[in-house]
Amino acid sequence: MLFNKKIMALTITAVLSAGLLAGCVSKEETTTEEPSLAEGSSSKIILVGSTSVDPLAQKLAQAYKEINPNVEIEIQAVGSSAGIKAALDGSATIGMSSRELKDEEIAEGATPLVICKDGIAVAVNPENPVQNLTKDQVQKIFMGEISNWKEVGGNDEEILVVSRESGSGTRGAFEEILKIEKEVEGKKISGLIANALQAEGTGAVKANVASKANAIGYVSLGYIDETIKTLQVEGADATAENIIAGTYPVARPFVFVTKGEITETDQTFLDYVMSAQGQAEAEKDGYIKVK
Structure with missing residues (x-):
């Protein structure tokens, strides 16, 4: 009788241990690298x-x-x-x-x-023959110190500057990187040319550059498509590889x-x-x- 009780106790212990092990395996199998909320959560x-x-x-x-x-x-x-x-x-x-x-x-x-x-790509109309600008040339164009495309190897046409609106992060980063700024009463402010066309949103900048032959603007890498042409800056294309390498200078x-x-x-x-x-x-x- 005592022998049978021992057998029964050992059997129960084995069953409980198996259950615990199964529970551990199940938990590991349902774990993924993708963060997810508890089942049924709605937020x-x-x-x-x-x-x-x-x-x-x-x-x-x-x-x-x-x-x-x-x-x-x-x-x-x-x-x-x-x-x-x-x-x-x-x-x-x-x-x-x-x-x-x-x-x-x-x-x-x-x-x-x-x-x-x-990266922030400097963009022009696809018909524009200019291929490359230096940082200094981009700065002077957006500040109005270069006003004709012939000054940078393009056609004899007035440059139309297209920029983002005040408060835009893209504009802030673009102007900071290229030092498109001036000092007034000891305070640095935007040096953007006064008659620049200011567009609400990066999509609007792209649309204006795509539809205006003499326009120049700037867009995030994610907005680049065949409707616009991106210029090299300091001889480097606006690509992720060049940003990582440090050869394309306009990044944020x-x-x-x-x-x-x-x-x-x-x-x-x-x-x-x-x-x-x-x-x-x-x-x-x-x-x-x-x-």
Whole structure:
């Protein structure tokens, strides 16, 4: 009788041990590298900001929703400064910026996360015969010191400068990198030529350059297509390879901005963006991954 009790005890122990092992194996098998929310979770992410970051954010959101279909993601492209402000005042859960954050924005509580890097291509109409400009020539064109294409090897035609609106992250980065600025009463301000055509959004810059033979503007790498022609700067094409090599000089970060403690929903999305899969999505469109 005692022998049978021992056998029964050993049998129960074995069954319990098998169950625990099965549980461990099951947990490992369901773990993936793709960050995902708990089953049944339904939440909303609001991204507001840079029109340059917008195309990439749309693709990241679409790819992320394939993993987490219950998450609603709303994206508003209104410019970098507006996006940072939205993250700070809570009207957005994540801001989008195509420039470095200013010291005062960080002092207000803005936390930057660089999600990738991007080049800013100098763009002209496809009919324009000019192929290459120096940084100095680009600066002088946008400041109005060079006003005719013949001064840089082109046709005898007046140059039409197309720029982004004030507050644009792309404009801020472009002007900072190329020093398109002037000093007034000890303070640096934009040196953009007064009669520049200012377009709301990178898409509008591209449309103007594509439709106006003597125009020059600047666009994010993600906006390049056959409707415009990109110029070499200092002899280098605007490509990810040249930005990594340091030969193309006009580049800037793409930044997601948060403030304070964020929700699990937002954090899981940011984890996805910085994961191998999220970085691969950025790389597909010619952006430079940071992880």
